[in-house]
Amino acid sequence: MKMSSSDIVLSKENDRKSIRSFLVRELKPKGKLFTPFNLISVPVIIMGIIIIVIRFAKGLGAVTNLTQETPWGLWIGFDVVTGVAFAGGAYVITFMVYILNLRQYHTIVRVTVLNGFLAYVFYAGALLLDLGKPWNVINPIIGNSFGVSSVLFLVAWHFLLYMIAELIEFSPAIAEWLGAKRARKILSGMTLGAVILGITLSTLHQSGLGALYLMAKEKIHPLWYSEFIPILFFVSSIFAGLSMVIFEGSISYKVFSDQISAKDHKSHHNIIHGLAKVCTITMFVYLFLQILAFVHGKNYEYLGTRMGNWYLAEMLGFVLLPMILFFYSYRKRNLLIIKVAAIVTMLGIIINRLNVTIIGYNWDAAVQYYPTWKEIVVTLTIIFIEIWIFRWIINRMPVLREAPSWAKY
Amino acid sequence: MNLNRRNFLKALGLTGVAVGAGKTLNATSVKKDSDKEFYAILYDSTRCAGCQGCEWECALQHGLPDPDLEDIPEVGKIRKTDENRRTVINVYSTSKGDVYVKNSCKHCNQPACAAACLTQAMHKTEEGPVIWRDRKCMGCRYCMVSCPYDIPKFDYHSSNPDIQKCDMCWDRVKEGKLPACVEGCPAGALSFGLRRDMIAEARKRINDNPELYHDHIYGEHEAGGTSVLYLSPVPFEEIGFNTSVMNKPYPELTKGFLYSVPSIFVLWPAMLLGIQKATSRKNNQTEDENE
Numbered sequence A: 001m002k003m004s005s006s007d008i009v010l011s012k013e014n015d016r017k018s019i020r021s022f023l024v025r026e027l028k029p030k031g032k033l034f035t036p037f038n039l040i041s042v043p044v045i046i047m048g049i050i051i052i053v054i055r056f057a058k059g060l061g062a063v064t065n066l067t068q069e070t071p072w073g074l075w076i077g078f079d080v081v082t083g084v085a086f087a088g089g090a091y092v093i094t095f096m097v098y099i100l101n102l103r104q105y106h107t108i109v110r111v112t113v114l115n116g117f118l119a120y121v122f123y124a125g126a127l128l129l130d131l132g133k134p135w136n137v138i139n140p141i142i143g144n145s146f147g148v149s150s151v152l153f154l155v156a157w158h159f160l161l162y163m164i165a166e167l168i169e170f171s172p173a174i175a176e177w178l179g180a181k182r183a184r185k186i187l188s189g190m191t192l193g194a195v196i197l198g199i200t201l202s203t204l205h206q207s208g209l210g211a212l213y214l215m216a217k218e219k220i221h222p223l224w225y226s227e228f229i230p231i232l233f234f235v236s237s238i239f240a241g242l243s244m245v246i247f248e249g250s251i252s253y254k255v256f257s258d259q260i261s262a263k264d265h266k267s268h269h270n271i272i273h274g275l276a277k278v279c280t281i282t283m284f285v286y287l288f289l290q291i292l293a294f295v296h297g298k299n300y301e302y303l304g305t306r307m308g309n310w311y312l313a314e315m316l317g318f319v320l321l322p323m324i325l326f327f328y329s330y331r332k333r334n335l336l337i338i339k340v341a342a343i344v345t346m347l348g349i350i351i352n353r354l355n356v357t358i359i360g361y362n363w364d365a366a367v368q369y370y371p372t373w374k375e376i377v378v379t380l381t382i383i384f385i386e387i388w389i390f391r392w393i394i395n396r397m398p399v400l401r402e403a404p405s406w407a408k409y
Numbered sequence B: 001m002n003l004n005r006r007n008f009l010k011a012l013g014l015t016g017v018a019v020g021a022g023k024t025l026n027a028t029s030v031k032k033d034s035d036k037e038f039y040a041i042l043y044d045s046t047r048c049a050g051c052q053g054c055e056w057e058c059a060l061q062h063g064l065p066d067p068d069l070e071d072i073p074e075v076g077k078i079r080k081t082d083e084n085r086r087t088v089i090n091v092y093s094t095s096k097g098d099v100y101v102k103n104s105c106k107h108c109n110q111p112a113c114a115a116a117c118l119t120q121a122m123h124k125t126e127e128g129p130v131i132w133r134d135r136k137c138m139g140c141r142y143c144m145v146s147c148p149y150d151i152p153k154f155d156y157h158s159s160n161p162d163i164q165k166c167d168m169c170w171d172r173v174k175e176g177k178l179p180a181c182v183e184g185c186p187a188g189a190l191s192f193g194l195r196r197d198m199i200a201e202a203r204k205r206i207n208d209n210p211e212l213y214h215d216h217i218y219g220e221h222e223a224g225g226t227s228v229l230y231l232s233p234v235p236f237e238e239i240g241f242n243t244s245v246m247n248k249p250y251p252e253l254t255k256g257f258l259y260s261v262p263s264i265f266v267l268w269p270a271m272l273l274g275i276q277k278a279t280s281r282k283n284n285q286t287e288d289e290n291e
């Protein structure tokens, strides 16, 4: 069934025809149309797009609850800061596979990189919705006004370069889909370079997202503000990303089970156990760093306050607990508990990122920020569109399913 | 031609975006410190009569709507600058009676807002005023997050929103004129001159009249020193000042991070490549043994 335009020399006319029929075939939706997911996501997406149009016509105030005191809300605090943390799985997995040469994780590289790439396109892309003058976004890129002393400048550039690196990492799958043998060869040759660049960029912008808030010293609750924010953000992005891989993997393996060979099914369990181990270790390091930040900041006085309790809840319920669960389930090889641990960890990451960016930000202000339903709908829209595209690609390109035989080396 | 070359070099530097980051940060701050003395405004709250003349002059000068006649300073009410006004007068009831205070951008010597701005829309001029440039700004509001005084304000109800903040009437200062508020103040509460001279003047007023003044010039050291200096009859926390700001410049807070970027950019790839070589050799060996 694969396109074989590069094999057979076709006349130009034929070529164009087959490309068209290829496109028509591939653009058609596959599978059932009226699934529960489609029934929920389509109306949300339509509503979200309408809200986005209003936002650009009438200004951010028309759809958001942002104020002069809280200039960054859900779209930055959740979509960008939290979304990018969850996308951290891509650099961790590529590190394990290409740098540490842990070949057993190879089967999940493609799907993780694809997820990471889409997450960056959409969640970092959500930044554009939040910009007052998005047309000036080219200024820091084309070079007429480089704010090189800005952490945001660094983060923005890294987003851009990282998307390119991830696209290169994923590109062999696209080449296989198109049946472009030579292109695939060239592109796979670029993988290691892209991986190394990608890991370096990720280290810097995952921590950079935390460093963004360093200048807001008096505005963030002391329990969440410390000079360690960049390191905390970086370390937590490791287990945030891996928990996402575990969570997403367990869903994909159900939804797309027809694409996965029996061999891969079995190895998937081992992979998940391995990831649980990495999560346990990194969460331990993270907890240690958090305690260090707590002691270093002499934050004892806040314990017992409302924010202090909330802080304890985060540390005990959403870091210590899932860490123990990961450890336990790894020892007992219990898949279910690993999944539970992954979900609790993900909740913990959401709570942590929101604590820094929204809940702990101006925590003592008279008027507290909370998102409008419109902001939430737009956030859901972004997530749903991403899932649609993810599904579209999975159904067409060799991501979960095995690569065509000619692509094996 | 010259300019093009500079831009080209700048673009070259971009390949090590990060490498540039650390260096340039250093270079600009060193240059600014030694080059030229900044201009500054001295505001003496013991002289301020709360007439709001500065608010009117400011609105006129910058084409903003006239101040609301109903909205006058009252004890217990905090008026804030917003997308339509760059300066406001508030009144506080203190141990020495009612005191008026003018609030606006402090024109920090090393402004957090400018360090935050990724397009250099926020810019510390060599003369001292911190200005905002419409054509560069992308409306990300990172300057608002970073400013310790919550000064930059954003127009949430416009499809082409501006950042609004005091620019010390930079257009007038360039022409050698006084800022509009300084010129318009009938009570003589505002003075304008070189920062060094304004500090000397403030010191002199305190020394000449120690009972009248609280012995502190706000802005001499706050946030690393600012180009708006304040005198008060009472400690500054009584008149609503943010006294928890640190005396270090705010951009210092991100310096450590930005300085580490170039080294990571050099070290990481080398290290990763090294590990990669080591592990692939090990794998090959074990494979060989297995065979």
Ligand code: SF4
Pocket (backbone or CB within 6 Å): B105, B106, B107, B108, B111, B112, B113, B114, B130, B146, B147, B148, B149, B150, B151, B152, B165
């Ligand atoms: S007070 Fe705020 S807006 Fe004004 S120069 Fe300082 S950091 Fe910038």
Ligand code: SF4
Pocket (backbone or CB within 6 Å): B113, B116, B117, B118, B119, B120, B121, B122, B132, B136, B137, B138, B139, B140, B141, B142, B143, B144, B152, B163
């Ligand atoms: S909102 Fe404009 S001035 Fe403020 S940091 Fe962003 S680009 Fe710079």
